[in-house]
Amino acid sequence: MARRKKARAVGVPVAQPAQALPAPMQDAIGESRNSDGFHISAEMTGRIQRDSTIHAPSPPASFAVQASDISKVYPGKVTLFNFSVEIPEGGIFGLLGPNGAGKSTFIRILTGLEKEDSGTLLIFGQKPSPSARKLIGLAPQENSFHPLLTCTENLLYYGALYGITGKKARERAQGLISQLGFAEKKDVQASFLSGGMKRRLNLACALMHSPKLIILDEPTTGLDPSTRRQLWETVTRLASETGATVILTTHYMEEAEALCGKIAFVNKGQIAAYGSPRELKRLAGREVLKLRSVPGEYSRMEPLIRNLPGAEGTTVTEHGIVVEADDAESLVSAITSIFAENSERIVELSVSRPSLEDVFLKLTGAQLKEATKNEAAGGN
């Protein structure tokens, strides 16, 4: 409890320490260890906590969402168990996790689509009343608009649900259409839009009432890379222009890395890890710098490199030399100088950084692979 209090004080939601689950819940959740026998809560929580304590910026004035010990149990399945997270106002917050981890359930509880079995939830410091939830704009994972209506008609309809009508609604719809870049399609029936346009419309529908909290549930799923990147830009611009808090759930690690200032990994109904992308990536290990040169007298250079500041370890192999560092890129200049001084011509140089996926795999074992495989197989 002391650690959690501390984390909250600095505005960093913390994954729960491993707790003894009731027997049925343990059965439902499954083993709390990854395939390597890594105990998520015991080790990761500690590291995250330390990292957070060290790297967290000054505490934010307020939180968009404060969830504490939220549990949700479906018959035969515990979806959320003591789920606690605090999402600061402003910026893009990523919720990552495999299918069935509890992301969507948390969002459904947040938006009022479902009710938590236990726990407390605050939205912008308010209890989750209809007026508080009207501050939320949800862009669901699947396009949810009326395909037979035009883009403008859809926007006007969803505006009307929030009481935005008349001229104000038309101006707002027009603004969103321009802002999201589908002005040319504003009078086109939604069913005739391209996939990217549909995602934009889906997003625009969530923004008609100028929400303070925008929830984007896997907004780029099924989009081609180009469209996906366009949408990233849109989301980034939107977040910066509106100042709204964006919660983004996604399977795509690079998307989270590209968009999110903070990310929470959700696994088995709990927060498995929390932090900035960089902080999280550190959980997966150091960056690796690989060099191959001609004639390849690595043994002469290895002590020099090992003594460089920031170099955490070196290994010589028949294919070259491998240097481990927290920031490998910062050593490149010094190492290339050593190779030059030793008349070694570098024929191959690469820097390998651990990705969020590596973190994710470390946290969840094979689950993401399975999830991805399932997604590829099922198209979902």
Added chain:
Amino acid sequence: MKLLAEISKDGKAFLRERRTLILLVAAPLIVLLVLAGVFGKETTEKALPVSIGLCDLDASEASSLFVESVSSHSNIIDYSERSSCADVVRSQVSQGRLSAAIIIPKGFQQGITAGESQNVTVFLDNSRVQVSPSLEAFLSAAAQGTGQQISSSFILSVWARLDNASAQLDSLLVDVNASRAKALEIQDRIGETHSSLSAIDFSTLTEQLDAANSTLDGAASELRSAQSNLTLMQGKLAFYDEELDSTEADLLRVREMLQNVSDSISSAGAGTNCSDPIFLAYCASLHSMNGTVASALFEVDSRISKIDGAREDLRNINSTMEEFKLNIGASLSETENVRARISNMYEFASSLEESREESLRTMREINSSAAQLVTKSGELESLIRGSKAQINEITSRDALSVVAPILFSSQNIFSSRTFFDFLLPSLIPLILMFVSLFLASTSLVREKNSMTLERVYVAQVPLWEYALTKIVSYTVVLFPEVLLLLATASVAYGAFPLSDTDMLLFLASALVLLLFAFNALGIVIAAFSESEATAFLASLVIGLPLLFLSGILFPFEFMPAPIMLLGQATPLTPAITAMQSAILYATPNYAVFGTLIIYDMVLAVLAAGALYATKGRG
């Protein structure tokens, strides 16, 4: 504004979903068109276009009569000539080749004549559920009609016999009247006789008999005295006779002397001329003398004649006396007889008195019997007259009125209308029920599956408000369908004049209330359905029973009581009632609006409840 937005959204969606729109417009019209064709037959048509097999084993006048009545309204196929025709026709019915078969047993007519009810067997193909009951009723009516004809002729023969009996009663009445007159007469006579007999005084008779006896004694004594006197008188008469004889002898002698004188005078005057005056005096004297003598002679003759007469009289008297004496003797003898008779008469009077009493008693009895006879004959006359009146009353009745005292004289109020005309007021609500159920349920399921409903939930729209909004929205969207159906009913089928705005308003209001109810029900279905197919099937599962419970296909009157109550408790039923009241009976029943509004409110609450209940699902 949410309502307007919802209506605008749903309206545009329906308008842009061309195939649905076309189906929405076309399907009801097609349904109406098809059903108008199917049920376009006039309700007054009596003929049954079905084939009925006949196996007439009797081939009698009575069986022919029955067959004739059946064949007048249906197609009879006669199998009577075939061997085992009963089996043949049964087989034909069981194979669906005949709608029904009639088997008339052998001895049909004979049995009827003998006063035994005859059984005509009918095989019905009851797999044809709509035709079979009508056919059965038709054949039953034909059998009844034939039975009436047969019974009528029997009754007519009974009437004839009763008329005959009545005539016999007339003659009986005459006899009875005669008997009564006789009885009255007997009474009169008996009365008289009784009076007479009662008046007889037997004591006087006895006294008279006593007096007669006494008189008889006196008479006998007198007779004996008279007999003695007669004997004396006879003695005297004998004396007188002797005297007369002597007198006569004297007279005879006188006469003789006179005769001699006369003769002497006549001789003295003989030779004298009395015309000579000298003799005149003489002749005169002679003549005078002769006259005197002649007169004396005449006197004597007269006296002798008188004596002879007297003697004769005496003889006669004597004879009479003798006779008298004999008579007296006979009378005396008779007197004794009379005395004996009087003695008998005493006894006779005594027995006569007893007889009188007996007779009086008998007469009283006879009188009583006669009186009874009069009374009874009066009663009998009344009875006979009553019987005759009854017979007259009976025979004056038409034989058919006895066989069928109640004649069924039905008159179709809506004679010129077709089945479809009657069906139309039910069809319109029915079509709208299915359209609204399908449309509301599948549309909302589509919204649910496309996650647009989730956006509504996220927008924190109160679910009761959303349910109400959706119900009203679907109702508004389907309102043109209401107008289309009413216009079609009016223009194409003449159900009501389109210019009758009150009627139009009533019908449209009833249908809008119906739409409201079934849109609400559609929302309930949608709330619990995971896919459009589920919603569609659920709508069918709810709609079809409502169709069967609505009384359109199966009248409420034929349903078991609980099912009938259930049928009357569906929102479809009051809407149909409203439509029928206005279109069929031209008397709009505004009372059903209350029921429909209650259904609307209940179902709207259910719809909101269903949305609340299923909000967290999926």
